[in-house]
Amino acid sequence: MHFLFLSFIAAAVWGFAQARVVPASHLLHEKREHAGTGNWVKRARTAPHVKVPVRIGLRQNQYALSQAQQWLMNVSHPGSENYGQHWTQEDVINTFAPSDDSTVAVKEWLATALPSREITHTKNKAWLAFDATVQELENLVHAEYYEHHNGDRAMISCEKYHVPASVKEHIDYITPGVKGVHFESKDLKKRSRRPNQDGSGYASRNGRQPPQIRPAINTPLQQDQLDTCDQIITPACLQALYDFEPLPPNATISPNNSLGVFEEGDYYSQADLDSFFTNFTSYIPNGTHPVLDSIDGGMAPVVISLSGGESDLDFQLAIPVIYPQTTTLFQTDDTYYGLQLDPNVTGIFNTFLDAIDGSYCTYSAYGETGDDPILDPVYPDPNLPPPNGYQGQRQCGVYAPTNVISISYGEQEEDLPAYYQQRQCNEFLKLGLQGVSIFVASGDTGVGGLAGHGSANGCLRNGTVFSPTHPNSCPWLTNVGATKVYPGRTVYEPESAAxxxxxxxxHNAFSSSGGFSNIFTVPDYQAFAVQTYFADHNPPYPYYNDGQYNTSDGLYNRNGRGIPDVAANGDNIAVYARGRLATQGGTSASAPIFAALVTRINEERISAGKGPIGFINPVLYQHPEILNDIVNGTNPGCGTSGFDAVPGWDPVTGLGTPNYPKMLSLFMSLP
Incomplete structure (x- = not known):
């Protein structure tokens, strides 16, 4: 580590010379609640001449926030006369933008404090942006700014700051502030670092284990063979389970109805896809592949020796369901961040959401504006040179969201701050308003989590409290649990919970994750189903309310959002991975199956002159008869047998698995 001596001396003199007196006209706006910022180490006072980008997040439109859920139900509930009348992105930005009063008040303050300074109002109308020296910023908000370091990463932040009483109600958040901003300058201390990993091998994204995998022990002799579906699930097995047929290879398809698949730190191999098509779906020509939407340096495909079990699985399941419809790969983050070579960067999905909604890059909510300065990747990437390190600016709004998005990644709620998850959840709601359906794998660890997340066994408090999953607890997503055709059963009999x-x-235990959120309450559309579950099938465990597990002997949150919503097969799935036929297990398989079937339904609606389904949950909870109810199985964890799959909704398999003809008939009957 090297110190720039003159800068250090200047900062020291600046710190001693200034006695920070806060005028009576100003009020404390934010103060750091905890001493320290994780692995970041506080260093010297920042030199006064250093220029920093300043962003002032304007207070959100409170009326819009209070009405957002109602607006989403207005376009998503089957009983609404406005069903399917989704908003444009511009509608969303304008509706949720801060009030004109807030913008005028803060601009007037800045014009007085920093005359002749060019102030930019961001496209989403949520931020005012300008550059200032540290001295100007400290005088503006009556704060003292310090450098914080974590390895070769530098950040500027303060312990507290103040704003005039006249504008306090109009400001949500200022950066740099209590939450700092990453910054590179010759005046900041810096050392170089390179990762000691080569990036090979399967990726385990944070608190979600990769799909379980083992060599296939029984290969079907024919592509349409169904008598081995209790041992290996092929596309023919899925067609029989959910009663659908492949589309004709020459079918006319909409160019605007691609199925989006999120991937991060895991990569598909074209050779694996071709082997799968050759052996299981000969109607799909070799070379068929997803359209790549590369986000912040995400690369795909890779050579077969570096392929991952997740990406190969997703596309080998989704493409046979929807072909000749297309898939779009949202390959997110460069090698350094995708493979988590920085253990401190534990956030997920923000860079993806930035890329499909430019307004999210500067969205202020729950005390956070834009991506988290500690938890999320920083671009240009200071850690690796190209091509593995992305050297461009963070991508904002460069791609349009697809009508349906499948996500097989996640963490535990315990792994991330509540404000981080709440801000993301708002974005998922806004995507729902725009007609986007998002399906997320519920997780593979039953009612618990991976070992070491929350406690030694992955459960909360003393290792007994159930651990909900993220982003699944957000009410504006559709969570997909896993089912299985057990040995000796056929595809014509009911499935059971995996x-x-x-x-x-x-090698590891696998069961379909489910339970109740500690952050989000039960949404209105789910309330009756959850109440019925408790009334008719009350779990034999003590519970708590409002997420307060640390002050209770309960094991689950009685008034939390229920997980999952639906299910699909997720065990003994046939997959070619690294050139070999294997079987995999995980809800990672269930999400793309359900998402692909909804993409098929969207295609039918578009052909009939209708729009996409959008947020699907209100329809499903109003019409559970279009799903196959799963009434057998459990999801053990935390020293318990977990919850039971029972008639109706349950926190193991949700409302059940797809019945494609019934789903198609209902959704085609809606406007």
């Missing part, structure tokens, strides 16, 4: 003890057949 539940495989460790060693049988996979």
């Amino acid at each position: 539940n495989d003890p460790a060693g049988h057949p996979y």
Whole structure:
């Protein structure tokens, strides 16, 4: 580590010379609640001449926030006369923009304090942006700014700052502030670092284990063979389970109805896709592949030796369901961040959401404006040179969201701050308003989490409290649990909840994650289903309310949003990975199956002159009869057998698995 001596001396003199007196006209706006910022180490006072980008997040439109859920239901509930009348992105930006009063008040303050300074009002109308020296900023908000370092990363922040009483109600958040901003300058201390990993191998994204995998022990002799579906699930098995047929290879399709698939730190191989098509879906020509929307340096495909079990699985499941419809790959983050070579960057999805909605890059909510300065990647990437390190600016609004998005990644709620998850959840709501359906794998660890997340066994408090998953707890997503065709059963019999003890057949235990959020309450559309579950099938465990598990002997949150919403097969799935036929297990398989079937339904609606389904949950909870109810199985964890799959909704398999003809008939009957 090297110190620039003159800068250090200047900062020291600046710190001693200034006695920070806060005028009576100003009020404290934010103060750091905890001493320290994780692994970041506080260093010297920042030199006064250093220029920093200043962003002032304007207070959100409170009326819009109070009405947002109602607006989403207005376009998503089957009983609404406005069903399917989704908003444009411009509608969303204008509606949620801060009030004109807030913009005028803050601009007037800045014009007085920093005359002749060019102030930019961002496109989403949520930020005022300008550059200032540290001395100007400290005088503006009556604060003292310090450098914080974590390895080779530098950040500027303060312990507290103040704003005039006349504008306090109009300002949500200022950066740099209590939450700092990453910054590179010759005047900041810096050292170089390179990762000691080569990026090979399967990726495990934060608190979500990769799909379970083992060599296939029984290969079907024919592509349409169904008598081995209790041992290996092929496209033919899925067609029989959910009663659909492949589309004709020459079918006319909409150019605007691609199925989007999120990937991060895991990469598909074209050779693996071709092997799968050759052996299981000969109607799909070799070379068929997703359209790549590369986000912040995401690269795909890769050579077969570097392919990952997740990406290969997603596309080998989704493409056979929708072909000749297309898939779009949202490959997110460069190698350094995608493979989590920085263990401190534990956030997820923000850079993806930035890329499909430019307004999210500067969106202020729950005390956070834009991406988190500690938890999210920083671009240009200071850690790796190109091509593995992305050297461009963070991508904002460069791609349009697809009508349907499948996500097989996630963490536990415990892994991320509540404000981080709440801000993301608002964005998922806004995407729902625009007609985007988002399907997320519920997780593979039953009612618990991975070991080491929350406690040694992955459960909360003393290792007994159930651990909900993220982003699944957000009410504006559709969570997909996993089912299984058990040995000796056929595709014409009801499935059961997936539940495989460790060693049988996979190395790690696998069961469909489910439970109740500690952050989000039960949404209105789900309330009756959850109430009925408790009334008719009350779990035998003590519970708590409002997420307060640390002050209770309860094991789950009684008034939390229920997880999952639906289910699909997720065990013994046939997949070619790194050139070999294997079987995999995980809700990672369930999400793209359900998402692909909804993409098929959207295609039919578009052909009939209608729009996409959008946020699907209100329709599903009003019409559970269009799903196959799953009434057998559990999702054990935390020293318990977990919850039971029962008639109606349950926190194991939700409302059940797809019945494609019934789903198609209902959604075609809606406007």
